[in-house]
Amino acid sequence: MLSELIDFLGSLHPLIVHLPIGIVLLTIAIDVFMRNKNNSVHRIITLGWFFSFFSGLLAALFGWFLGDNGYYFESQLGVHRWSGIAFVSLCFLIWLLKFLNFRFSKSSTRFVNLTAIVLLTITGHFGGEMTHGQNYLVENLPFAKKKISTTSIEKDRRSEVDSLFVYEDLLQPVFEQKCMACHNSKNTYGGLNMSDFKSLVKGGNSGAGIQKGNPYESLIYKRVSFPHDHPKFMPPAGVPLSYDQIATLEWWIDNGAKKQLPVSLARKDPKIQRLMEVQYGLDLREKSFLETLKLDPPSKTSLKALEEDKFMWRFLNPEESFLDITYTRNTIEKNDLISLQQVKNNITWLNLSNTNLKDDDLGYLVELPHLTRLKIQKNSRITDNGIKAIKGLENLSQLNLYGTGVTDAAFESFSMMKGLKKLFLWNTRVTPTGIEKFKALHPKVEVVAGLR
Amino acid sequence: MHCNDHHHDNKNYSRRDFLTKTSLGLGALSLGSLISPVNTYGNSEFLNLLESDKMKLPHFVPKAKRVIYLFQSGAPSQLDLFDYKPKLNEMFGQEVPKSIIGEQRLTGMSSGQNTFPMAGSLFDFKQHGQSGAWMSELMPHTSKIVDELCFIKSMYTEAINHDPAMTMIQTGSELPGRPSIGSWLSYGLGTDNKNLPEFVVLVTKGKSGQPLYSRLWGNGFLPSQHQGVQFRSGKDAVLYLENPPGVTSGIREEQLNSLKKLQNIQHADVGDPEILTKISNYEMAYRMQTSVPDVMDISDEPDYIFDLYGEDSRNPGTFAANCLLARKLAEKDVKFIQLYHRGWDQHGNLPRDIKRQAKETDQASAALIQDLKQRGMLEDTLVIWGGEFGRTNYSQGLLKPDNYGRDHHPRCFTIFMAGAGVKKGISLGATDEFGYNITERPVHIHDFQATLMHILGIDHEKLTFKFQGRRYRLTDVHGKVVQEVLA
Numbered sequence: 015m016l017s018e019l020i021d022f023l024g025s026l027h028p029l030i031v032h033l034p035i036g037i038v039l040l041t042i043a044i045d046v047f048m049r050n051k052n053n054s055v056h057r058i059i060t061l062g063w064f065f066s067f068f069s070g071l072l073a074a075l076f077g078w079f080l081g082d083n084g085y086y087f088e089s090q091l092g093v094h095r096w097s098g099i100a101f102v103s104l105c106f107l108i109w110l111l112k113f114l115n116f117r118f119s120k121s122s123t124r125f126v127n128l129t130a131i132v133l134l135t136i137t138g139h140f141g142g143e144m145t146h147g148q149n150y151l152v153e154n155l156p157f158a159k160k161k162i163s164t165t166s167i168e169k170d171r172r173s174e175v176d177s178l179f180v181y182e183d184l185l186q187p188v189f190e191q192k193c194m195a196c197h198n199s200k201n202t203y204g205g206l207n208m209s210d211f212k213s214l215v216k217g218g219n220s221g222a223g224i225q226k227g228n229p230y231e232s233l234i235y236k237r238v239s240f241p242h243d244h245p246k247f248m249p250p251a252g253v254p255l256s257y258d259q260i261a262t263l264e265w266w267i268d269n270g271a272k273k274q275l276p277v278s279l280a281r282k283d284p285k286i287q288r289l290m291e292v293q294y295g296l297d298l299r300e301k302s303f304l305e306t307l308k309l310d311p312p313s314k315t316s317l318k319a320l321e322e323d324k325f326m327w328r329f330l331n332p333e334e335s336f337l338d339i340t341y342t343r344n345t346i347e348k349n350d351l352i353s354l355q356q357v358k359n360n361i362t363w364l365n366l367s368n369t370n371l372k373d374d375d376l377g378y379l380v381e382l383p384h385l386t387r388l389k390i391q392k393n394s395r396i397t398d399n400g401i402k403a404i405k406g407l408e409n410l411s412q413l414n415l416y417g418t419g420v421t422d423a424a425f426e427s428f429s430m431m432k433g434l435k436k437l438f439l440w441n442t443r444v445t446p447t448g449i450e451k452f453k454a455l456h457p458k459v460e461v462v463a464g465l466r
Numbered sequence: 467m468h469c470n471d472h473h474h475d476n477k478n479y480s481r482r483d484f485l486t487k488t489s490l491g492l493g494a495l496s497l498g499s500l501i502s503p504v505n506t507y508g509n510s511e512f513l514n515l516l517e518s519d520k521m522k523l524p525h526f527v528p529k530a531k532r533v534i535y536l537f538q539s540g541a542p543s544q545l546d547l548f549d550y551k552p553k554l555n556e557m558f559g560q561e562v563p564k565s566i567i568g569e570q571r572l573t574g575m576s577s578g579q580n581t582f583p584m585a586g587s588l589f590d591f592k593q594h595g596q597s598g599a600w601m602s603e604l605m606p607h608t609s610k611i612v613d614e615l616c617f618i619k620s621m622y623t624e625a626i627n628h629d630p631a632m633t634m635i636q637t638g639s640e641l642p643g644r645p646s647i648g649s650w651l652s653y654g655l656g657t658d659n660k661n662l663p664e665f666v667v668l669v670t671k672g673k674s675g676q677p678l679y680s681r682l683w684g685n686g687f688l689p690s691q692h693q694g695v696q697f698r699s700g701k702d703a704v705l706y707l708e709n710p711p712g713v714t715s716g717i718r719e720e721q722l723n724s725l726k727k728l729q730n731i732q733h734a735d736v737g738d739p740e741i742l743t744k745i746s747n748y749e750m751a752y753r754m755q756t757s758v759p760d761v762m763d764i765s766d767e768p769d770y771i772f773d774l775y776g777e778d779s780r781n782p783g784t785f786a787a788n789c790l791l792a793r794k795l796a797e798k799d800v801k802f803i804q805l806y807h808r809g810w811d812q813h814g815n816l817p818r819d820i821k822r823q824a825k826e827t828d829q830a831s832a833a834l835i836q837d838l839k840q841r842g843m844l845e846d847t848l849v850i851w852g853g854e855f856g857r858t859n860y861s862q863g864l865l866k867p868d869n870y871g872r873d874h875h876p877r878c879f880t881i882f883m884a885g886a887g888v889k890k891g892i893s894l895g896a897t898d899e900f901g902y903n904i905t906e907r908p909v910h911i912h913d914f915q916a917t918l919m920h921i922l923g924i925d926h927e928k929l930t931f932k933f934q935g936r937r938y939r940l941t942d943v944h945g946k947v948v949q950e951v952l953a
Contacts, residue, residue, distance in 0.1 A: 304527050326658055326799070330923070332522035338531075340658065340799065391842065414842040438842035464840050 024080030373400030422448030524923025529887030540810030555586030597891030620895025645686035648802030671783030699783025786830035814871035852881025887921030916945035
């Protein structure tokens, strides 16, 4: 009964605190602006200090009750509490002296007035920080930079999704902002320290913080996802965790709560992927081989090896490192294939169609590590043996062989090409059964063999 | 041959360049000549610095290397071909609800009508393929390949008449004078085959309807080697390309070499970059003397290819024959191949006329896409099919149970694309149940152009050309890439 009454009075603190603020400011204003003071003015001022003291005393008392219920953190509370008490004491002292007709000199009046205002400001500010959250004042300054994203992933890191980790880059900043005022290595409220991964998992007095793979048994997830009026809801003051932060936490624990869980794993869960894209501005789309590839541009001298009247070439990217090369004559020679070796690292698309290419010539193409599209169609002398020679091209995604002499035997070589996505076999000796068999084994490779 | 290197040599200036780029104009010029007469023009370092900020193209790895644009001039009726609106059949003959047209602008051809009766299509619609795309019976061949296609049913434009609308879709502006899409690509990406122009135009012969002007494939303010070259059907694909009787190839070569010497002297003297353009045009023409007859020769195509494109394809100058040629030009790495097929402007007698038009275009369009596919060329070729705007849901003129006409309608129309860079078997955007206004994902002409350039590896905001004191681009100050259609 008594504790309930005390709780109730404690909740009146935010109301009562405004009384001494108003009264003391009015009292000081009267003191400052009424130059010719007669006796009744002096009595009003004395009375003003009394009411400042009295309402301040009530506010401090109720505040003490409120601070005792454990929702507030000592380091924040301390300054507020003691500056408040100092303010009330000052009011009492001034009133007492005035009541005893002590004559304040002009300068000492100024000094006590100023001290009262300073104490009031300090008390008020720290009180505000407790209810509105830290930085509430700075945040809303008209010219201050406002944070839009709830987590601070710098813009240039957003594109490097593959090097981001859920805990370090997405969750830890949230903990820092929302929880670590009370749960850090110095102040371990409830025995919980959230400043490092190990002790976060370990948890506090109530049990384990994280149960890997089981968010609904993990106290940290439970506490932040309680209804806001639940007595154990966290954080007790300030802005609660947002929906996306809670969802990210849940997804992280669900997936094993590893310290090094990569953000890119979100690709497996469309809901989380979308959330990451919208909330954190991350681009999680699967990248093709070329998008992840970084190459040095070929040297000017090596490009000279590609004779102007035989090769047509252009760069495929602004970094000028990916080459798209077409042979423009009807019959390719050994020397031409050798000159291609000069830029072998940079060749990404290569068109040698209709150039009288032979099986032996294909051996020169094995050493093109970054080749993704190869067009060698309309070379009737190419057979399965030639394809065998290039089966090691692991980044090759498109291979055009229409109008060549390949048969079903070539499927064995196609199976070895790990990156293969599209295969063009129109006008070859490949049979429909051969294609069916291959498709059954490699359903992701699209085989185009003429019109259905 | 390095084909990215297509910009002017740093030392060449037009009169305008000369006057503007000598920094302080003629004052600086005279000052410069006092100090060092050699440096005033041509070799001056500071002149070169002004031009040194060259753009690097492509801006990112392209999806497509070339485009075949099957332009249906006159504006085909989306309501009779692609955009199925059963509501119009249900309410056949009733007035278009006031709430649908509102205060919108109509053309002078139908705005005076007392009545705007809704005309449901007389043609049957069915769903096709796994994508379930609705297609009218007018396009049986295209219906078979809908799973290869990407429809945009929510295209719109501001222009309400043919010439501004065509100029808009080809050049990004309703006013004539800007470079055509193909010219921009030629300027930006250069050539992939130095024996043929980068931009070739094929017009179906013997068609009537809205006129076509060569400025639709004009280079505008870009250097003139970027203009589209029209290949005609019949004996001379390119006019005046052949040597006159009695002039052998050797004589012609000698003549051109001498001419080049003279022009180089003139260029050294005057420094006008258009002289270099002229030289390159002569050289291109000379190379085209052998390359053009070669590419226009379809005699070695097997019968089953002609069967695929349809009987018309044996008859040079038809849409089908042009589609076949388009494939051959694409095989030769021509960057932008534009076909024009006129006669879609059916203000009256639409059911009769559209049947004929569809018959002329349907089979060959589908055949081209299939033919490119089996050759693996859909991987780096983008095919586009569409007109300059749409047609109204109400009848222009008297609505009869078996006859109606449709007026111009810029507020919605349908195009389709296939090939490199676009998703297969999808349909983007939607119109209301009356087929009049767009209800979902409007795509403006500039958005379409931005998307086209994106697929070719160009950021449409970065490919610019400075002319008359400001930088121009195809999409002017508009356009957003339509991400939804990108594969």
